[in-house]
Structures are given as structure tokens and as C-alpha cells.
Amino acid sequence: MAAPALADRSPQPRALPLREVRTRLTQLVALAELTDTVTVVTRDGDPRPVAAIVPAPAARTAAQARADAERLAEISAGWARRLEELHRQSSRRHAAERRALTDALAEAWAELDRRAAGDPALARLRAAHAELLRG
Secondary structure, eight states, rough: OOOOOGOOOSSEEHHHHHHHHHHHHHHHHHHHHHHHHOOEEEEOOSSSSSEOOOGGGOOOOOOHHHHHHHHHHHHHHEEEEEEHHHOOOHHHHHHHHHHHHHHHHHHHHHHHHHSSTTHHHHHHHHHHHHHHHOO
């Protein structure tokens, strides 16, 4: 069986007189839906366009497009606020954990200093971890 004529995906809109459009309306609507073909409707005998059959997404008005863009901006802003709040919560939690760890390390070094004062191995260990000790 031969491939249907709907396979033609020409970017140029086709122009048809109103009389022909009336007889082929179902076919032209299917063509628009399946292949994004635009059909320009003219008056019989007058080449100037009077209407068009276009795929539904192409028929969106500027107001609908603006409304969609505004809604998308609101949704994006909402997600951005949510992510910022999660970042703040995470930062606070990690800051508290870091303070607890720093305090624990200070206690460990104090205990090491108390038990092994003057030990050269402790001095080397302290030098190796100097960056961590600065906090």
C-alpha cells in the first residue's frame, strides 16, 4: 500500500480557495494536526488570504503565551525560593555540626597536650594538621 499523502512536510503554507477547503476540511485539519501543515484559505478567485487552518499550538494568542510565561516564571521562582531555603537550612545544620566537630577536636588536642607534653611526634602531628586546627 502506498504511503499516505500526509507525509508531505513542506514548510510553505499551502493556499486553497474556500470552495476546496469546504470539501476537504477533515483532510486539511488532519494534515495540520499530524504534519504541522498550514493551509491558507482564500476567497474563490481572490489570492488574498482570509483565514488559515493551523496546528493548535500555533494558534495560541500572545496573551496565552504571556500567561504561560508568567506561570512558568512563578513556578521557577517558587522552586528557587524552596532551594534557597533548603540551602540555608543545610548551611545552618552543617555549621552546627562543624562547630561540634571543632570543639571535639579542641578537646582531643587539649587532652593530647596534657598527656604527651613535649613529645616530638605530637608536634609533628600538630604541624601536619595546622590547617584543620585553624578552623
